[in-house]
Amino acid sequence: MPEYSNQFKDHLAHPRNAGELAEANAVADEQNPVCGDRLRLSLMVESNRIETARYLAYGCPPTLVCGSVLTELITGKTVDEARQMTKSDLLAGVGGLPSRKQHAAALAIETLNAALDRLKVDS
């Protein structure tokens, strides 16, 4: 598996923040319509800050790992800070991905933004 970083392998073997949040106030479930990869993100936002994040993922390993890394990167961030997150930030967080797998990071950022949009609508 030479194309993946050590942090990638660590997140794949030991996913962080997996699951659902019953008390979530921002949830998004996005799918890549072409390949079928799916990411579900549930956030607990209090005082404009992401207190807790959980994810579920179906798809190739980069999608699973991007979900795990994303929840670590956004926990503790304000909503505005989270909105500033880019695909490049996430790619750096997973230790890089081969170009043919970078759509996984794009799906994760789309899911984050969709969840934050939902928070705006609900609050």
Added chain:
Amino acid sequence: MTNRVYLDHSATTPVDPRVAAAMTRALAETYGNPSSVHGFGQQARGAVDRARREVANLIHAKPNEIVFTSGGTEANNLAIRGLCEASAAHGRHIITSAIEHPSVRGVCDAQEKHGWEITRLPVYENGIVRIDDLNAAVRPDTVLVTLMWANNEIGTIQPIREVGALIREKRAAGQRNLWFHTDAVQAAGRLAINVDDVGCDLLSISAHKLYAPKGVGALYVRRGVRLAVQNVGGHQERERRAGTENVPAIVAFGEAARLAREEITTRVAHDAALRDRFEQRVKELIRDVVMNGDRERRLSHLSNISFRFIEGEGLLINLDLEGVAVSTGSACSSGTLEPSPVIRALGVNDELARGSIRFSFGKDNSDADVNYVVAVLSRAVERLRALSPLTLVGHN
């Protein structure tokens, strides 16, 4: 990493030490060009001829019906392209199946672009073609039927004898330019092959599936079958494949073929025992699994299983992290998923096609390997299912 288990013998096999020893001797001692008339050349010619006899014996052919190639892919290319070019005056229709190896599927696709018509027979949920479908598909302008003997992903065994019998019937009824090729790359060494019993005209084999090195294979060409040469520029292989022979690899192939013939019964029983115990343990320990392909008519060393709610590549890499090598037919690349065409041809849905994994056993695997893989596999499946949003619906 505490353990390494190789369960990808359908992709390639480790080189048997006895084969490696034969090849090493040939590398060191048999360096003449087999086309040279001097003693060094004749020594190499003798080594190639002995190997040719062993490969012929493996499939009950005559030595002069064996054409050495660079592998199974080249053998399939030579068989299909060579036959089509030589037979185009009689018709431009090929019959094949929906689950052929890419080296057959790709050549048929290429022929289609050149104006040939291709009929791809369905395989139904058991992964096996039906003779009635083949019979109905044969037309007056059909010149080639190319069907794999055994499938590389699910291991199902096609009714090759019945296909051969049907083609003989058609010939007897006057269709004299109808020929039969079978890709036996997965079958050779794992099933008893007798080209005369089967009645095939062309048959492809690859050495590296038989515990020999990569880069060498063979095409059986029944006497009287006309092929247009694809490699020109030399007289080797009775004018059917130009290029100086890869003598050490051919010697290794010959030794591997001899060992496969002598040990086939033991190997098949060994692989089947491990595979069957593995499948039994998987069924006991892991819920929501689907075993793909016919349960009876399949190779003894191979198991193809779909694990619901998870994707095959994620499982493959989880297993790889724990030293277990398996394979999946599906691939996700640049945001485009290519589910395995073989699993899709069984009529299963996308989720099952994406979640399929091939486990293929070999002669050096042990009971301890099965125990280790089952333990690692059940943990990995559990971990991935805990992540999967599909389980939210699937388990309700």
